[in-house]
Amino acid sequence: MTTVIHAAGLRKEFGRTRALDGLDLEVQQGEVHGFLGPNGSGKSTTIRVLLGLLRADGGDVSLLGGDPWSQAATLHRRLAYVPGDVALWPNLTGGEVIDLLGRLRGQADDRHAGGRRAELLERFDLDPTKKGRAYSKGNRQKVALVAALASDAELLILDEPTSGLDPLMEEVFRECIREVRDEGRTVLLSSHILSEVEHLCERLTIIRAGRTVQTGSLTDMRHLSRTAVDVELDRSPVALESAPGVHDLRTEGRRVHLSVDPDELGSVMNLLTQCGIRRITSAPPSLEELFMDLYRRPADTAREVGARP
């Protein structure tokens, strides 16, 4: 499997703001890679570095095997980009923008692309004869999406592409991305919508304050997070406080609430069994909890979690 995007220790400063602070990102060919992080964490900045619009202050970066800064124009023939907030030319129609972007990308206007363009316009319910200024935010986004999806680019870089789409269109978008994946193309998808990421992405990278805090497949990440346990025991528990892997311990007589690190789940269960379990509920971590946890945690501790195998 080849690496389509590789970034290691990426740094970028804007004056005194440190937007990227040693960010790592690795995207393999053929995957839909989720890119998440709180507002201002550096997702768009990373993408703009990948597009050669910004020059990184430090770190390594390669895109489709080339240098995104010095070989920008050549590499751009092979990718399509959808910005989060699409600005169109007020006096150009959506259809004109789609054609223009396709040609500027160096795409031949063959029948195949023409057919796909028409089909996408239909699916996204987009009127290509409206002037740029007359489109709503969501429709502007659709123009850029159709332009990107109609191309035969091997890499799609999408920065919050669905922030203006209604649920119906969001569903169309998901279908399109699945088709793109089935064709073996690669997608980098920055998003704040967890269900979207959950449905589309095999692997994801979570960043905070310009650093990667977690990267891997969703299943791995679920495994990495703590399980919440609520248990009623025969005897008052002993030695739980000092047991490794136990967090957020609360004891009310014989009822105990705690959360357990995945690696220590077995040994903690042993401890609890010794006290006689009467009733137990355990909740697997929800995706939301996982993200909230990662988003909120101070950057350094999060980094430790990220460093785990």
Next chain:
Amino acid sequence: MSPSGTGTLLRLALRRDRVLAPVVVLLLGLTAWSTAAATVALYPDPAQVTSAAVAANASPALVALYGPVHASLGSLASLKMLSTGAVAIALAAVFLLRRHTRTEEETGRVELLGAGALSRHAPLTAAVLHTTLVVLLASALCALGYAASGLPVAGSVALGLAWLVAGLAFTGITAVAVQLTSSARTVAAIAGGGVAAAYLLRAVGDAAGDGPARVLVWLSPLGWAQQVRPYAGERWWVGLLALAFTAATTALAYVLRSRRDLGSGLFADRAGPAHTTMGSPLALAWRLQRSAIVGWSLALVLMGAVLGGFASSAATLLDSPQARDMIRSLGGTGSLTDAFISAEFGIMAAVVAGFGVAAALRMLGEETSTRAELTLSTATSRWSWLMSHVGLALVGSAGILALLGAGAAAADGATRGDLGDSFARVLPAALVQVPPVWVVIGVAVLLYGTASRLAVGAWVVLAGCLVIGQLGELLALPTAVQGLSPFRHVPMLPGAAFDPTPVVALVAVAGILVVVGGSLFRRRDLH
């Protein structure tokens, strides 16, 4: 925050324009003051005033261009400020009002603010107040400048009032235009077309002398400005007429605003083509710039025709030694007609440089709107993107100057009955102004290439060239300072001999500026 948010928006507008507004006010005010001072110095003898007025009124072209002169020094001194000065302040009003209303809506910033406690009319109210303030200050400065030059105070105040009349009337007209269409460019076309129409009505009315077409003057807000009659029996009540007009148009704007949605116009956008064959950065740049280029071309060919039309009568018009001196200092030592052509082309070249800077800085608008990001995420290289816009600015400005020259040559040739000779002499005089215009464009490219926030500095540079050109002699600026303006180095054709050295040097400087600016642009971050 006031309940409607008008106060907040007004403060926001003042903050946004904290550089722009003072520059507009000072530039207009200083131009007025320098014109007053210069004219007063030109006509020390009352007899000369009378003969100059008679000569000026005898030329229909001049009367159409500037309006009739009344036999007073103040009237002679305020001739240009009552005509072209009023046009300038009207255009400033159009520009400012549009900037704070339709442009804000088009970019979606109002929507962003609208989430707060903004009333529907607050943006319009704030923009009208802001524009009025700027117009008022410029008018006051104009009045002060004239009074300070020793002209009668009442007439000077009336001249300020005339500016106010023009500025306020077009504030009202633009307020209406803004409601009609969702495009800021179309607003500029409508309101700018309104200014042109007002100027034309006034010109035709004035040229009609005492004929029935005279009444056309009263259909034009620029005609009203002139009818305040500074220094010639002031008619103060015309101010009330303009005030009533402004109140009525502004009220209409509020009514229209209530009938439309935010971001849309009263007239729906027409649908356009679903396909295009456009496929290069140059084609895109041309598409974005073509209406501006066509508009400028038309305006300048007309301007050339007017200038050429009375170039040959310039000798009789400028019937004072001081006036001859001034024209000669600006336009060289040839015949007075030649000097006149050279001087006027020099001024027009600075205006065309304004087009060139605006065309080159289209890139800035593309960058701040993030459309450049979309274009540059394709196989378009930064160099070809930049060169498309810059190339269009360079070729466009050269073409516009050529049209200015052709218009002047055709009119001059028709007047004198020798087209061939006119083209041979007048067209090169216009074309020789191309290199300094290119240098100014080059400066804009260099600044933009260095950092996008520096790009507006190009306007400051252009304003500096204008000040040197218009006031350099008057303020007796040192030669070294005057030499900073590229326009100073052009051979004063058609009177003077053609010296290729400065022309070639200016082209080389422009080329270096563009190449260095382009290279810097390739190395910097895009924001």
